[in-house]
Amino acid sequence: DVKVTQSSRYLVKRTGEKVFLECVQDMDHENMFWYRQDPGLGLRLIYFSYDVKMKEKGDIPEGYSVSREKKERFSLILESASTNQTSMYLCASSFYGGGGETQYFGPGTRLLVL
Amino acid sequence: DQQVKQNSPSLSVQEGRISILNCDYTNSMFDYFLWYKKYPAEGPTFLISISSIKDKNEDGRFTVFLNKSAKHLSLHIVPSQPGDSAVYFCAATALYVGYQGAQKLVFGQGTRLTINP
DSSP states (O other): OOOEEESOSEEEEOTTOOEEEEEEESSOOSEEEEEEEETTTEEEEEEEEEETTEEEEOSOOTTEEEEEEETTEEEEEESSOOGGGOEEEEEEEEOOSSSOOOOEEOOOEEEEEO | OOSEEOOOSEEEEETTSOEEEEEEEOOTTOOEEEEEEEOTTSOOEEEEEEETTOSEEEETTEEEEEETTTTEEEEEESSOOGGGOEEEEEEEEOTTOOBTTBOOOEEOOOEEEEEEO
């Protein structure tokens, strides 16, 4: 079974803090993704990575950065947290197969920025 | 600009009856469509998918129908069971547009399905 784990289930941070969200997958997948889920908006792609040290912007990258130093780990960084970044953050991974591969999701991190 | 839309935020169905969840898309480049199911406090899990070369795909109680001319797809669950109560997300992608095999999925807003006993 594919396992995608996220470092925290719940986080409370203050405006202006630097926030790190960690994601680890154990299936040797090449691709990893960060989404945020908001009511009425569904899941929106923030960043993704198709290889170590490679990253691509998703649909809403502003205010976020990412790091992928090892294949199994993909970190999402909020350089200076703001209240509009309060959300559920979901990490996913998939293998490289040329198209249509299933993305496997972690349980999510619910972030509250005060 | 919502390229994938699920216009029903919620749906309530009697156990044993058919559940029909709908999804519309606007981008004609999308050629692969997926449904994900999400329980509270868990990540979404893949349910079923369909390529644009087909108009129907079936997996047990779940069937997805695709109408390309209308840019519409639907998920049918027959018969509906209490364990089907969850949020369902429709997603779409363009298979030939990939970064080294990483597919960008565009998700709809989700529909909360409640199955009543």
